[in-house]
Every structure is written in C-alpha cells, then in structure tokens.
Amino acid sequence: MKLSQFKLTEKRREFLEKKLKIKLSQIKKAHIEDEKNIYGENLIGETTLPLGIVGPVKVKTFKSKIKKYHIPLSTTEGALIASVNRGCKAVNESGSVTVHIKEIGTTRGPVYETKNLGTGFWFIDWIEQNEKEIKEAAEKTSSHLQYLKFEAKVIGPYTYVRFYFKTDEAMGMNMATFATESINQLIKKKTGINCLALSGNFCLDKKPGWLNFLSGRGISLWAETVIKKEVVQSVLKTTAEKIYEVWLAKNMISSALNGSLGFNAHFANIVAAFFAATGQDLAHIVEGSLGITATKILTNGDLYFSIHLPALMLGMVGGGTRLEIKKEAIKITQAKNRHELVEVLGAAVLAGELSLLASLSQGSLAEAHQKLGRK
Template sequence: MNLRDFSIASERREYLEKALSINLEQVHNETVEQAEDVHCENLIGATSIPLGVAGPIKIRGEYVNGQYILPLATTEGALIASVSRGCKTITQSGGAVVYAYRVGTTRGPVFYTGGLQKSRILYTWVREHEALLKTAAESTSKHLKYKKLKIKSLADYVFIRFYFDTDEAMGMNMVTIATDKVTRIIEKETGIPCLSVAGNFDTDKKAAWLNFINNRGIKVWAEVQVSKKTIREVLHTSADKIFDVWLGKNIFGSIMSGSLGFNAHFANIIAAIFSATGQDIAHVVEGSMGVTTARLLKDGDLYFSIYLPSLMVGTIGGGTKLPAQQAALRILGLKGENKTLQLAEIIGSGVLAAELSLLAALAENKLAQAHKTLGR
C-alpha cells in the first residue's frame, strides 16, 4: 500500500498507526482536514503551536495608524511577555513611526552560455527586449506586475534577477510561473539554455547579502524615541545601559561572528507572527536579517530603530487561507487596500518592540530570570 493511494487524511493516519504501532490522535484536526485548498501532500492532520497575543501597540505608519494586538504563535516562554513590555514602552512613547516599501518578489534563473561572447549576446538581447519580457510575464497573472531586472555574469554563467509586484500575495508561485515563461522566450530567441529557473540569484529562503543590500519582498523601517522616565518605569534600566548592550551585542558581536544581521533576535518575532498568520515559515531566514540602531539623546532619552531589508509576506494565498491563520489576520484588523503593506508595518513595529525589550532585559541582567520564571 502506498500513502498516495489513500484519498483522505483519516485513512492515511489510520494506516500509519497500524504500520508503525503508534497513536496519531493528537494530529487529527477536522478544521484543517476539511478546509479547501490545503496544499500539503499525504496529509494526515495538523500540528499545533500555542497562540498568544502581545500589545496593544500604537503604530503611526503610512498604511496603519492606531493601536494593534499582535498574534504570536510560539513555544518559547517569556517571548510574548517581553514583546508586550516593548509594546507598552512604545505606546507610552507616542507610538512607533513605521514605513514599508514594496521592493518586489524576485526569481533569479541561471543560464549557461558556454563562454563570455555568448554571455554578452544574452545580456544585450535581454536589455533590448525587456518590454517583450515584461508583457510575457504579466500575461501569466492579472495580479502580477513586472518591475525590473538585474543581470550578473560569472565565467560562462549568466544570472538574471527579476522583480515583480505580486499585489496582496507573497507571490513565489506567481513569479516562478512568470519567470518560467520569460526564460522559455529567452531560450527560443537566443539559443542559450536556462539551467534552472531558480539559480540562487533570487535569493530565496537563504541568508544573502544580495537580499540585504538590494532588498527583496518588502523593506520596513520603524523607530521610537523613549524618554528616560519611561525607560526607568517600564524597562527598569537606563538608556546608556541599553546603548552599551546594543553596541557590544548587536554591532561588535555581529561583526565578530560574521553575522548577516546586526540585531538581537529579529527571527523570534518574525517566526512567531509568520506561524500565526500563515506565512511561508522558510522565509524567516530573510526576515532574520536586518539592523537595530540605538542612539543616546539628551536628558537620558533613547532613540531606537529597526530596519528589515527583506520581508516576504502576503495576506492571500498559501497558509493565509487556513482557518486559524485567517483568525490571526482578523486580530490585526487589516482593512481596505494594501493589506500586505499594512501587515509589513505591523510586523516591523512588533520587531521594534521585541528588540527594545530584549536589550533592556539584557541591560538589567534579567533575561535568565525571565526564562526561569516563564520558560520552564
């Protein structure tokens, strides 16, 4: 018997229970198993991650403005409590100022030219026929808009990085289909073969300086100015202590480790909100990159900011269609147009809160105690 021979999850689960002499009752999830468009082969049920909320946090952005509750799915004790403390600090400081900009979802095929002369021919042809490629790409979906391309060559290989606006979807499937059509045209017209529609020049689901510098998906900036009084009363430390930890940990520690990010723990908040809202979890790796900035101000106040150069998110498609993830998105209260940019600004604000609270905990030497109390 092959697992693919079963038509429903319950039959497949029962077969595994008998074959492996185990009980799989805990993965049974009627809601997921009966949901439409569940893209999971050989489905047997669903795993469960505890879902909590942090906030409220006041946000002053281009796409969101108001107070928001953050749904976070995590198994790490103390994380949500810490984020909530950061949210309280930011709210009492007038809110997070945040901006999001859509760079575009990318796909980067690799071509084998056989030599530099043909590499030059390929480069020239693509540049001269970019309008043709744009039309072909956009014909694959009414939700996709071509933005731009970048070309790099190495020996007898040529890499082309295509950028697309994928509307409210994160859009990797959409851009893969569009890029596939484009590469077939290039092959036909130049005679130069495409080795792979995904040539690691995307760069998808990998930490890369290309994504850090040229960006991918959506890039987000968030900042807050915190008074000496709020730092003392809510974070129980001082601006200069937070600054010292930020400099030693986020900057010098990142330099010494060769890190592709200069932050305390972006991945924690990114993974928690991705899990809650149905994002592609593998894109946490891009979300983990970024920079936290701190600056001492007069009278003991603190300027604090984060930058996310490569945030891959969407509000339709993929895991966002699952019932629990739909519920989490409803908690965020996304409305009208640009829901994905709204989500990006909320995530950026959550990252700001998480960074500020953790650095304060380290500055007051309370991280271990928090995990003893809440994480064990």
Template sequence: MTADADPDATETDEAGGPAAADFERAAELAAEVSDGDRRLHELDDNADPDTAAAARRLLVEDQSGAELSSIGSYGFPAEAAEPNIENMIGTVQVPLGVVGPVDINGGALDDERYLPLATTEGALLASVNRGCSVINRAGGATARVTKAGMTRAPVFRVDDVAEGLALVEWVREHGDELREAAESTTNHGELQDVTPYVVGNNVYLRFRYDTKDAMGMNMVTIATKEACELVEAETSASLVALSGNLCTDKKPAAINAVEGRGRSVTADVVVPREVVDAKLHTTPEAIAEINTRKNLIGSAKAGSFGFNAHVANPVAAMFLATGQDEAQVVEGANAITTAEVTDDGDLYFSVSLASLEIGTVGGGTKLPTQSEALDILGVRGGGDPAGSNADALAEAIAVGSLAGELSLLAALGSRHLSSAHESLGR
C-alpha cells in the same frame, strides 16, 4: 490492522473535520495500503479528505505504535488544507497568543492593533508585550515599507563572456518585451526590473516583481518561466535552471540584505529617558552600548547576516500565526537593530528588516485559523489599494520585532534576562 478504537474523539462541526470521516472506509483503505494494493497518495482519489486523513492516521498508528488522537483532532475540514499539504494525517497545534494592543503609526496601518504570535517558547510573548507597553508610553512606533519586490533569478549558459555581455545588452534593450511576456501569465504581478549578473559563461537574470498582496513565489516563478522562453527564442543563451540561487529563496544571502526581497520595512521609536528608567529599569546609554557591542560588533565578528538580538522570534511567531511560509524566516530575520542616545538624552531605537516575504492572500493565509489571525490585524485578503494589506502586515511584524528587540536588550542591560525566565518557570 484493526479499527476498533476511534482515535478521533474530538468532533467538529458538520462542515468537516474528524467527525465527518467514514472510519469504516478509512480502515479498509489503510489495510489496502498496508497490503501493498494501494499507495499512500492515492487515498485522496478514493475517499473524501477527512476519511483519507483518518486512513493515514490508522496506518501510521499501526506501524509506529503512536497514539495520534491529538493530531487527529482538528477544527476545520481537511479539504481546506488540500492546497497546502499532501498525505495529511491531521494538524499540529501551536499555542497562539496576542500582545498589545500596540500603537502603530504606519504608512498602511495607522492604528492600535493586537499582534498574534504562535510559539512554544515561554516568556517570548511576555517580553514582546513589555516592549509594546514601552512603545505605547513613547507615543507609538513609526513603521514604513521602504521597498517591495519578489525576485526570481534563472541562470543561463552561454559560450563565453562576450556572449554573456551580448545577452546583458539584449535584456536591457528588450525590457518591454520581457515585461509583456512575464505579465501575460498573471492578472496581478508587475515586472519591475531585470538585473543581469555575469559569472564566466553563466548569466543570471534577477527578475523583480510587484506581487501586490500575495507573497508571490509561485506567481513570479510562472511569470519568469514565460520570460525565459522569450530569452531562449531570441538569443543564443540556454536556460539551465529557472532558479539559479541568486533570487535568493530560503537561504541566508547578502544580496537580500543589500537589495531586499519581498518587503523591506523599518520601524522606529523614540523612548523618553524617564520611560526607559521606569519601565525598562536601565538607561538609554546602556541599551545603545549593548546594541553596538552585541548586535553590531558581535554579529560582524560572527559573520552574521542578521545584526539583531532575536528578530527571528517575533517573525517566526507571526509567520506561524498568519499562514506565511515558515521557511522564509531565514530571510525574514535578516534585520539590523540600531540604538542611540538623542541630543535630549532619550533613546532612539529602530529595526530594519530587509527581506520580509509575506502575503495576505494565497498559501497558508487561506487556512481557517490563520485567516482569523489575519482578521485580528484587520489585513485578511486583498487590500484597497492592492498591496496595502501586505504592507500593513509587514509594518505590524516590524513593530513586533521592534518591541522584542527593545525588551531583550533592556533585560540584558538590567541583568534581568535569566531572572525573567526563572520567575516564569521557563
């Protein structure tokens, strides 16, 4: 293995990044891993993060034949990503754009805002931006968080259903003790309730927490572990798994559609008939019919948990832009779109997202580029009061989803969907 060519042609500032790497040391470390003298994950213990990343790139280039100069050109110190990834070799850059500004009349965000979306899908931002324009012409969208609470649901083993019901009664009678145990692990999380479910000799306890501005998965896991220790100490139940999949995390689940997880948020707008005609080139009746036959009946026939057209698109794009856990788009796209013609002949249009798991502190929100995207929305970090920034982000994502749904259904109504992609060359 050689290090004759420096794959990191793009330099960064002195704070870190590829320019800060010691490439001679990186080549030495890569050779040690290749020879079996050192493990890949041990590189961080023997070099600074950027040098360790450079060593891994050299190793991967040598073994794969790939040229990783673009992956190795990043604009922030590798140290900034240490809490978010292991065995880092660089970054993957996703194009980032904005739509709007769009007028959001929310409970936490009452202003015009540009919405940042990161995606590789051509025409997506153009479509969402068209929806934003229509929303503005209609006087803005209303948005509200209707419920909030992050869940974790451990599963316990009991001898039989009688013992299971005894555990249920114990939980109902000792809520204060469970709350004290859980909250002893966090300065911010608050246990809201514990809902028991008995299935044979299995008892699932679905803990729900207010996690303020954090998405809170790690927070609630640690807190629930402490509460489970109390359950085991005071009852005959045995903990089988800290997560029993009734939470439900990163999987489609009806319980999240019904009970919610993270933030449940709704955005709606009344679009005057003349705006629908002039801007969307269709009618309120056509959009309402398409929504019923496509999003509601079609989704029901398919057995879908998402009764919408493409809420996953703006949700995923805003998740990537703002540092959310992208795997939780599964739940974030759990949404229902409604449309109806008002008594005045205008279009009432709404999107309700049942389980939007987001935060403005912790996780990927601390990465430099994602922090800047949160700054675009004005919701970076903790809010005042606590939880208000995450509520505002939820409202912004809901309005982005509303715009995307409105634009797509209108394109179907006007038969312009394929022609729009053709004209944009995508």
C-alpha cells in the same frame, strides 16, 4: 500499500498508526481544516502552536495617523510574548512606532547557459533591449503580477538574472516562478539560450545573503521610536546608557566578529512567531532574520531606537493564509492589506528587540525564562 495510495486523511493516519503501533489522537483532534484549503501531500492531520496576543501597540506611518494594533504570535518559547508586550507598553507610554515600507519585489533568479563571457554580456544587452517583450511575457501569466526590473551577473559560462515582480496582496513566489518560466520560453525562442535552472540561487530565496540585505527583497521595512528616559526606567527597568552599551557590544561588534548577516538581537524570534500565526511560508523567516538595529541616546536622556528589515516575504492571500485558522489570526491585526500587515510586524519586531536588549542590560534574561519558560 503506500500512504500516497490512500485518498482520505483519516485512512492514511489509521494506516500509519497500525504500521508504527502508535496512537495519533492529538494530531487527529487538531485536524480542523478542509483538505481543499491545504497544500501538502500525504496529509495525516495537523499540528498546532500556542497563540498569544500582544498589544495593542500604537503605530503610524509618514502618511497616516496613529492606529492601535493587536498582534498575534504563535510560539512555544516562554517569555517571548511577555517580552514583546513589555516593549509595546514602553512604546505606548512614550508615543508610538513610526513605520516606513518600500515595495522591492518578489524575485526569481534563474541561471542560463551562455558558454562564454562574450555570449553572457551579449545576453544581458539583449534583455535590456527587449525588456518590453519580457514584461509582456511575465505579465500575461497573472493579472495580479507586475514586472519591475532585472539585475544580471556573468560568471564564466553562466549568466545569472534576478527578475523583480510586484505581486499584489500575495507573497508571490509561485507567481514569480510562473512569470519567469514564461520569460524563459521567450528567451529560448528568440535567442536559443537555455535556462539551466529556473532558480539559480540568484533570487536568494530562503537563504541569508548580502544581496538581500543590501538590495532588499519582497518588502523592506524601517521603524523607529523614541522611548522617554523615565519610561526606560519605569517599564524597562534599566537605563538608556546600559541599553546602548549592550546594543554596541552585542548587535554591532559581536555581529561583525562572528560574520553575522543579522546585526540585531533576535528579529527571527518575532518574525517566526508572526509568520506561524498568520500562515506565512516559514522558510522565509531566513530573510526576516536579516536586518540591523540602531540606537542613540538623545541630549535630553531619551532613547532613540530604530530597526531595518530589508527583505520581508509575506502576504495576505495565498499559501497558508488560505487556512481558516490563519485567516482568523490575520483578522486580529485588523490590517486591510499586505503593506499594513508588514507595518504591524515591524512594530512587533521593534518592541521585541527593545525589550530583549533592555532585559540583557538589566540582567533579567535568565530569570524571565526561568519564570515563564519552565513549569
């Protein structure tokens, strides 16, 4: 008998225990969710990650007043939560984090068989001239989806098209996929051109790439703060000059030297912990690792500190956010919508980035991990 033939999680788990001659008691104990809320096949239970809290941290936008947020982070890395918390303390004692976001759109990038350059460029012209029909074909698939725009490239016998969609409170990859399939049906009917692959890698889904870095994907975020000179010394235990030197050598020069797409210290660390806590698609941590940190010593000795994450793919509904335990973690943030949830993440990333660069400049990284990452 195969695992897929069992209808109940418990029976699959018992079958596997017997076959492998092992006990899965902890996996059984961790299984608390209703199977109806779980998207996953051959289910035998659940695994867990430790959940910690940082903050509150003070955050504001260009349009809103300061709010305080607690931030849930799931990780097995000792010292990470303590480090982000220290960054939050430095921010709070200096003022707040100012966050700005821009909706770029969830993308899907199919590749079409256009045989030659002439047909390829004709096809792009056809899309431009018939964009109203394309919009209608996309938006009929969901009342929560809005077609935004397209970009296209011709390479030999192939034409790559990157469609952008606004997907309301969802991260929206399924919505974008269904909308693009509807567009493809329209294209086939009107032009006879065949879609070779619904995802032709031009969407740059779950992959690092300059297109996502430069054009953005999902939501682009910027955040900044000014850390007072005395707070750099009292909380971060270093100086603005030392942080600047580490930032220049590590984030800028070394990133250029090694060809990195992330001109940052560790965006992925905080993005991964936040995504795991709140039920996001973990593979989109790849896009969350993209970004750049900027810092500058001001004339009064204070430290200006800023981050930019161009491609954040996360949502408030759908996918793993359906799980009750993830819903509770999202509630901790008190975020009322997807944009606010992104703003909370931005504050956490900035705090974590600031604290790590300070630790490196202070020379305390190994000591912190020895103390908090070992038992």
